[in-house]
Amino acid sequence: MTQIKLILLGAPGSGKGTQAKFITEKYNIPQISTGDLLRNAVKDQTEVGKKAKVFMDEGKLVPDKLVLELLEARLAEPDCEAGFILDGYPRNIAQATDLERITEIDLVINIEVDFNLLVERITGRRTCKTCGAIYHIIYSPPKRKALCNNCSGELYQRDDDTEETVKKRLKTYETQTKPLIEYFLKKGKLRTLVSDSTIDMMRLKVESLLKETFY
Numbered sequence: 001m002t003q004i005k006l007i008l009l010g011a012p013g014s015g016k017g018t019q020a021k022f023i024t025e026k027y028n029i030p031q032i033s034t035g036d037l038l039r040n041a042v043k044d045q046t047e048v049g050k051k052a053k054v055f056m057d058e059g060k061l062v063p064d065k066l067v068l069e070l071l072e073a074r075l076a077e078p079d080c081e082a083g084f085i086l087d088g089y090p091r092n093i094a095q096a097t098d099l100e101r102i103t104e105i106d107l108v109i110n111i112e113v114d115f116n117l118l119v120e121r122i123t124g125r126r127t128c129k130t131c132g133a134i135y136h137i138i139y140s141p142p143k144r145k146a147l148c149n150n151c152s153g154e155l156y157q158r159d160d161d162t163e164e165t166v167k168k169r170l171k172t173y174e175t176q177t178k179p180l181i182e183y184f185l186k187k188g189k190l191r192t193l194v195s196d197s198t199i200d201m202m203r204l205k206v207e208s209l210l211k212e213t214f215y
């Protein structure tokens with residue numbers, strides 16, 4: 001069986017999570033979001049979660065060692081044997097080298113979005129508490145107010161999706177994560193897709209890139 005090991009790279013609000021969910025359904029490989037792993041650790045009040053929360057509330061990156069611990073445990077689970085989509089990892093060069101020590105990567109999809117759109121996209125984002133589906137109050141509203149279309153779960157706004165924290169997160173992206181574009185480009189693994197239209201158009205672009213690369 002072909003393994004598909006993907007990284008989705010892009011600023012907060014670039015639509016990585018939304019596209020990752022489509023890829024998961026189509027190729028049957030898990031989406032591994034370090035943001036979700038961390039939010040679960042915070043919710044469960046684990047030792048990692050308690051330490052991570054301070055950084056997350058500030059819009060800063062959680063220390064590499066803590067994130068790596070969560071990621072390694074997740075990659076060791078059996079559903080990752082056919083591959084995975086990393087969403088939100090790596091976030092800096094040190095994490096990229098950590099990752100390359102534990103696994104290989106086939107392709108990095110860099111999703112590029114106009115900077116001005118990002119704040120609007122993130123502050124309007126709502127997430128399902130139960131299944132993690134993502135909505136936007138204007139661009140992709142749920143059919144019933146504040147309820148998930150898939151599972152009727154309650155929709156909520158992430159603590160760090162407020163305007164003030166979003167601006168800090170975007171700055172963190174610019175200084176720490178953006179250098180990864182050059183890093184993976186040099187390795188011949190990076191493809192950039194410009195997200196200038198609808199979620200469905202973007203989905204088609206991602207699908208055709210995956211077809212071209214893996215089949």
Ligand code: AMP
Nearest residue numbers: 034035055056060061062067088089091
């Ligand atoms: P995300 O859901 O990917 O937007 O991540 C939300 C927050 O979790 C980020 O602002 C960071 O504080 C933290 N986080 C997520 N992934 C990482 C990572 N790979 N390294 C460090 N911090 C992370």
